[in-house]
Amino acid sequence: MFAKAFRVKSNTAIKGSDRRKLRADVTTAFPTLGTDQVSELVPGKEELNIVKLYAYKGDAVTVYVSGGNPILFELEKNLYPTVYTLWSYPDLLPTFTTWPLVLEKLVGGADLMLPGLVMPPAGLPQVQKGDLCAISLVGNRAPVAIGVAAMSTAEMLTSGLKGRGFSVLHTYQDHLWRSGNKSSPPSIAPLALDSADLSEEKGSVQVDSTLQGDMRHMILEGEEENGEAHQACEEKSLSEAPEDTSTGGLNQDSTDSKTLQEQMDELLQQCFLHALKCRVKKADLPLLTSTFLGCHMFSCCPEGRQLDIKKSSYKKLSKFLQQMQQEQIIQVKELSKGVESIVAVDWKHPRITSFVIPEPSPTSQTIQEGSREQPYHPPDIKPLYCVPASMTLLFQESGHKKGSFLEGSEVRMIIINYAKKNDLVDADNKNLVKLDPILCDCILEKNEQHTVMKLPWDSLLTRCLEKLQPAYQVTFPGQEPIVKKGKICPIDITLAQRASNKKVTVVRNLEAYGLDPYSVAAILQQRCQASTTVTSAPGAKDSLQVQIQGNQVHHLGWLLLEEYQLPRKHIQGLEKAPKPGKKK
Numbered sequence: 047m048f049a050k051a052f053r054v055k056s057n058t059a060i061k062g063s064d065r066r067k068l069r070a071d072v073t074t075a076f077p078t079l080g081t082d083q084v085s086e087l088v089p090g091k092e093e094l095n096i097v098k099l100y101a102y103k104g105d106a107v108t109v110y111v112s113g114g115n116p117i118l119f120e121l122e123k124n125l126y127p128t129v130y131t132l133w134s135y136p137d138l139l140p141t142f143t144t145w146p147l148v149l150e151k152l153v154g155g156a157d158l159m160l161p162g163l164v165m166p167p168a169g170l171p172q173v174q175k176g177d178l179c180a181i182s183l184v185g186n187r188a189p190v191a192i193g194v195a196a197m198s199t200a201e202m203l204t205s206g207l208k209g210r211g212f213s214v215l216h217t218y219q220d221h222l223w224r225s226g227n228k229s230s231p232p233s234i235a236p237l238a239l240d241s242a243d244l245s246e247e248k249g250s251v252q253v254d255s256t257l258q259g260d261m262r263h264m265i266l267e268g269e270e271e272n273g274e275a276h277q278a279c280e281e282k283s284l285s286e287a288p289e290d291t292s293t294g295g296l297n298q299d300s301t302d303s304k305t306l307q308e309q310m311d312e313l314l315q316q317c318f319l320h321a322l323k324c325r326v327k328k329a330d331l332p333l334l335t336s337t338f339l340g341c342h343m344f345s346c347c348p349e350g351r352q353l354d355i356k357k358s359s360y361k362k363l364s365k366f367l368q369q370m371q372q373e374q375i376i377q378v379k380e381l382s383k384g385v386e387s388i389v390a391v392d393w394k395h396p397r398i399t400s401f402v403i404p405e406p407s408p409t410s411q412t413i414q415e416g417s418r419e420q421p422y423h424p425p426d427i428k429p430l431y432c433v434p435a436s437m438t439l440l441f442q443e444s445g446h447k448k449g450s451f452l453e454g455s456e457v458r459m460i461i462i463n464y465a466k467k468n469d470l471v472d473a474d475n476k477n478l479v480k481l482d483p484i485l486c487d488c489i490l491e492k493n494e495q496h497t498v499m500k501l502p503w504d505s506l507l508t509r510c511l512e513k514l515q516p517a518y519q520v521t522f523p524g525q526e527p528i529v530k531k532g533k534i535c536p537i538d539i540t541l542a543q544r545a546s547n548k549k550v551t552v553v554r555n556l557e558a559y560g561l562d563p564y565s566v567a568a569i570l571q572q573r574c575q576a577s578t579t580v581t582s583a584p585g586a587k588d589s590l591q592v593q594i595q596g597n598q599v600h601h602l603g604w605l606l607l608e609e610y611q612l613p614r615k616h617i618q619g620l621e622k623a624p625k626p627g628k629k630k
Contacts, residue, residue, distance in 0.1 A: 049155035050102035115226035140171035188231035320346035340573035341604035431514035539619030
């Protein structure tokens with residue numbers, strides 16, 4: 047289900063009533079959990095978010111996120127634990143065991159075939175068709191996948207362990223796992239083995255390549271029997287994770303020597319110094335600290351990594367900036383109540399002067415869609431003019447008819463050639479054009495028909511353009527031009543007041559410029575540290591709007607103008623950004 051990138055619809059903090067309902071649902075779905083365990087899984091006061099998303103096949107999924115990790119997900123009113131939860135409660139579900147080489151197939155979206163199962167000494171767990179089960183690897187009881195049993199245990203044994211065993215819903219290393227802290231499975235010894243036996247079995251699994259080769263043959267044979275043969279996977283152990291599993295998170299290369307918190311502290315300082323050295327200018331001061339974070343620090347975050355202050359030792363931006371002020375790099379002041387701004391920067395400070403700017407990534411301008419990144423290039427937008435029925439006589443000599451689309455320069459050349467060809471240029475004053483019956487009918491008002499005999503060139507051309515119908519051409523990189531009548535609607539940014547007296551920023555018409563509202567919402571949610579929702583735009587068919595809590599016009603402007611390089615003339619509402627010193 048999460049083998050490919052998903053699309054986030056909304057991400058909001060859970061309400062108290064929803065938190066209580068979730069606890070009741072967890073107790074019902076997983077009766078083996080005690081009251082204390084349920085309270086631990088669904089904490090009473092700690093931050094808990096509800097993320098609504100669409101899986102790549104279109105399934106609507108609700109994900110519950112605690113401490114930055116997805117802990118549960120709901121699909122068609124059924125509640126499922128994630129691998130992060132199962133690592134804390136490994137006995138929550140009946141667990142079946144498979145071989146490490148099978149994991150890569152499961153991550154890629156394959157179901158678990160019965161030939162891939164490992165028969166434990168005590169036999170297979172007893173389950174019925176449709177039961178939710180966990181899947182672990184040989185030598186480690188920590189689950190790496192969850193799935194639904196395609197048949198009962200008795201049927202599995204009767205079939206001779208052939209056919210489809212489990213429909214896999216979620217795995218370690220899939221995109222749902224990547225949305226968390228991307229930690230690896232803990233080492234949990236199998237129940238039936240003591241430490242000596244475990245060491246011996248691990249050794250046998252690593253050494254016996256013949257057995258692994260036989261297992262691969264059995265797995266592929268089982269897949270072929272069910273009409274779903276997959277390309278043979280390479281023999282990679284669990285520790286040899288795919289290279290792209292760190293996308294969107296912290297680098298795992300140095301995990302052995304540094305904690306995730308220490309890595310985040312380093313990333314925070316790197317983005318801080320990079321932003322001061324390359325992006326912030328003296329003319330930008332005073333600069334709202336929230337703007338500094340959202341528009342400057344986030345854009346300095348290296349590709350493939352995600353800046354999250356809550357995962358650092360500082361926890362809050364204000365605390366981090368206080369530390370930087372103590373080091374005399376910046377000066378922060380509260381210019382108005384509750385709103386802090388950077389008012390001074392020491393660009394000669396050794397930490398700034400000695401900072402080495404990382405080499406830019408060729409795909410630094412991106413839109414994040416789930417955890418997949420796609421390069422964005424603004425479309426080329428060209429104004430055009432469409433010939434109406436009332437102007438066809440004027441343009442038919444040049445080979446154009448009703449509905450023809452022309453650029454402004456083409457219209458100008460057609461009018462000039464028409465005037466010269468019909469000897470309409472005034473002999474005494476070359477700046478005037480005599481109006482023949484066709485020009486009179488096309489560009490003059492009724493009350494001017496017998497009074498206006500000549501027009502200056504600029505007036506003639508202006509009137510002609512005004513009589514033509516507006517149109518435009520949009521060309522996205524690598525695509526055929528799209529021509530439409532009318533004027534292209536600008537990206538519209540407005541502020542709205544909700545019943546709770548809170549402001550929200552609303553942005554519409556993103557799709558006309560090739561921007562995915564869900565992707566933009568995901569970026570703004572991270573940069574603004576505010577909840578976002580995507581809803582249908584009122585009065586517009588098949589159009590969506592993004593709502594962001596608070597006045598986030600400044601962040602939107604930076605994203606659209608600086609990162610996406612959209613022309614300012616196609617964006618309206620930028621003047622609604624909060625002025626420095628004013629509270630949002």
